[in-house]
Amino acid sequence: MGTPLGDFIRAKRDSIQPETLGLPERGRRRSPGLRRLDLAARAGISVEYLTRIEQGRDRNPSVSVVNALADALSLDADERNHLRYLAKITGGVCTAHRPPAPARRDVRPSLRQTLGLLEPGIAAVTNRLGDILAHTSGYELVTAGTGLLDGDAPNLTRYVFTDPRARAFFADWDEVADEQAFDLWLGPSQESSEWLSTELAPVAGPEFTRRINRHAVPRRGVLRLNHPAGPELRLTRETLDAPADAQHLVVFLPADEETSEALAGLRARTRGRLRAIS
Numbered sequence: 001m002g003t004p005l006g007d008f009i010r011a012k013r014d015s016i017q018p019e020t021l022g023l024p025e026r027g028r029r030r031s032p033g034l035r036r037l038d039l040a041a042r043a044g045i046s047v048e049y050l051t052r053i054e055q056g057r058d059r060n061p062s063v064s065v066v067n068a069l070a071d072a073l074s075l076d077a078d079e080r081n082h083l084r085y086l087a088k089i090t091g092g093v094c095t096a097h098r099p100p101a102p103a104r105r106d107v108r109p110s111l112r113q114t115l116g117l118l119e120p121g122i123a124a125v126t127n128r129l130g131d132i133l134a135h136t137s138g139y140e141l142v143t144a145g146t147g148l149l150d151g152d153a154p155n156l157t158r159y160v161f162t163d164p165r166a167r168a169f170f171a172d173w174d175e176v177a178d179e180q181a182f183d184l185w186l187g188p189s190q191e192s193s194e195w196l197s198t199e200l201a202p203v204a205g206p207e208f209t210r211r212i213n214r215h216a217v218p219r220r221g222v223l224r225l226n227h228p229a230g231p232e233l234r235l236t237r238e239t240l241d242a243p244a245d246a247q248h249l250v251v252f253l254p255a256d257e258e259t260s261e262a263l264a265g266l267r268a269r270t271r272g273r274l275r276a277i278s
Helices: 004-015 036-043 047-054 063-072 077-091 109-116 137-143 156-162 165-169 173-186 190-204 206-212 257-270
Strands: 122-126 132-135 223-226 232-242 247-254
Touching: 004 047, 004 077, 036 047, 036 063, 047 063, 063 077, 077 173, 109 122, 109 132, 109 247, 122 137, 137 247, 137 257, 156 165, 156 173, 156 190, 165 173, 165 223, 173 190, 173 206, 190 206, 232 257, 247 257
Parallel strands: none
Antiparallel strands: 122 132, 122 247, 223 232, 232 247
């Protein structure tokens, strides 16, 4: 049985063309990407040891081995952080047999007060599972009519993978789907991530399972939304972490003048009809 660490290393190895690392072409091969032999040589470890890591038979590589693999794969800063995180949970929490459980949904009063200071801007308190725990009226403004906030426990990850309206709402649906799947690895706890993954897998299908096992580190560029009222909104995101709560305050800002004008128009049409912070 594999591990998240082994899956990530193997996925990155398969995605690298040898010539990009200055390695000679060794002729046709059965699978794409970098050969295990070449990666092991670049990292200074044996092929047998690399095989054990990729197959999940060695769950505790040393820090120096993890760093050597990061160098050998030419990982960027975000990918290196993810590799170190996977090494940590593979050798520790990931091997513990705890029952999956949902994450907590309460938000500290002071964090709610901070959110209130951002009114009528666009902001929400979330966690890495995609739970939308609290939001401003501005957040409701840009999501109105999309179905995202329907129900008592809205969840962005579930919405992206199971609600057909999400593909129309998110102009770059594939990128958003990559982000939500990746963030499950960084959820409030391994148990809560497993809980949501188990719940989603039967209904979300291959679009979800392919992404959750790929470990593609998202770039998180400008978020483009197709608002049901007509305008396309382009928003940048600033994320403020509340690590003690495993929650985040995400603020959405207009990325251009056209978006600022479109938001002003939406506010003018809906003034007085939106409720305050959820």
